[in-house]
Amino acid sequence: MTRIVLQGRGYRIHTGEMPRELYDQLDEESETSADGSVDIWEYIDHNIVHGVDPEQFQIVLDDAVVATDLDELVRKFKLVVHPYETLPKHSERDQNVVLIEFEKGEWAEVEVKNFQTNFLRFEIRTLTLPDDTTHQVLTAYYNDKLIKEPVDLIPKGVRHFHIDDLMQTKEG
Numbered sequence: 543m544t545r546i547v548l549q550g551r552g553y554r555i556h557t558g559e560m561p562r563e564l565y566d567q568l569d570e571e572s573e574t575s576a577d578g579s580v581d582i583w584e585y586i587d588h589n590i591v592h593g594v595d596p597e598q599f600q601i602v603l604d605d606a607v608v609a610t611d612l613d614e615l616v617r618k619f620k621l622v623v624h625p626y627e628t629l630p631k632h633s634e635r636d637q638n639v640v641l642i643e644f645e646k647g648e649w650a651e652v653e654v655k656n657f658q659t660n661f662l663r664f665e666i667r668t669l670t671l672p673d674d675t676t677h678q679v680l681t682a683y684y685n686d687k688l689i690k691e692p693v694d695l696i697p698k699g700v701r702h703f704h705i706d707d708l709m710q711t712k713e714g
Contacts, residue, residue: 556586
């Protein structure tokens with residue numbers, strides 16, 4: 543068995559729809575209001591992307607670091623780079639809230655029998671958000687299956703914004 547790990551600092555980016563009056567009750571760098579009565583997760587309906595920052599990662603095979611930058615990754619494995627995407631994406635529901643989780647740790651881990659290098663590939667997605675920030679995420683696949691992300695990593699920080707705030711700033 544070969545253990546494959548993708549670790550580093552990364553992001554999870556989510557969107558949803560939330561009434562403005564409830565959004566205003568959220569603490570700035572928290573998922574909830576100070577009194578706990580409002581939780582942004584009740585309004586998040588779409589996990590857009592998750593993954594490690596392509597500038598701060600390590601690929602580990604059986605406890606040996608095999609790549610720490612994109613040049614090494616490309617020399618040893620397949621890399622797919624997707625075109626830029628702009629958020630929020632359109633869905634059946636309106637989306638007026640973006641939640642970004644900043645986390646550090648093991649983003650992907652899997653053990654495989656009969657490891658074959660040509661089955662391991664990585665993908666980079668680049669997302670431009672309505673606040674004019676851009677985030678890139680690197681994800682790992684083995685045998686065309688996404689190596690599943692963990693539920694939550696520690697340490698974790700969050701940032702969120704209501705799109706109406708950004709539109710008023712750009713217009714005014």
